[in-house]
Amino acid sequence: MKKLIVSSIIASIMLPATTFANNKQLNQGEVAYHNTFPISQSEAYDIFITNTDYANTVIMSNTIAGVMYGYLIKQKYPKMKFNKDYLYGSLIGQLMQESDMSSQLAQNFNPNDPDQLIHNSTYANILLQAGQGGPYQINDYSKRLPSAEAKELLVL
Structure with a gap:
């Protein structure tokens, strides 16, 4: 779990600026997604900004859900081997795949409101x-x- 959290922090904060489509440079705390590899200069992609309260809540809640997902798999299939880092991150990856993190998620997310939807x-x-x-x-x-x-x- 520590490895996953450390790698998530490094990925969202410490990555050097990278040039993407239309020569747009990613800033610190930006993650580009909905892209293909290799990245072309004309490709459209979405950006998730990680240095906000709502982004921290989304990242941590999905990481915790991923760990719980791994726990349930281990309980049901104790002999199954899987890559924990990959599995734990799969839920946030699926959420990013299916959502436009900038318009479909509630930008004014209040982490202290247990009844608010993401x-x-x-x-x-x-x-x-x-x-x-x-x-x-x-x-x-x-x-x-x-x-x-x-x-x-x-x-x-």
Whole structure:
């Protein structure tokens, strides 16, 4: 766990400035995502700014959730071997893959409000509709999902 936190801190704070699409240079605390490799000068990408209270909350809550995910896998399949760093970071990676961290997440996130959603209310309502996979868009296609007219959600 210490290795993961240290590598996350280094990745978000200590990386040197890097030049990306359209010769835009990343500043300290910026993470580019939704990109492909090798990065081309004309590619569009999104930037997540890590040095804010809401970003710290998103990063830490997803890291803790990743550790809990690993714990549950270990409990269910004790002999299974997996790369802990990769697994623990997979939830924040999936959230970044499925979300625009600058417009879909609540920028005015209050870490002291336990009832506040991480996503802004408009986007949260879309994600939590019947047939959607939640903020991580994890859909279980082995089950028939209810139609949009269903009054109850299918919990996976």
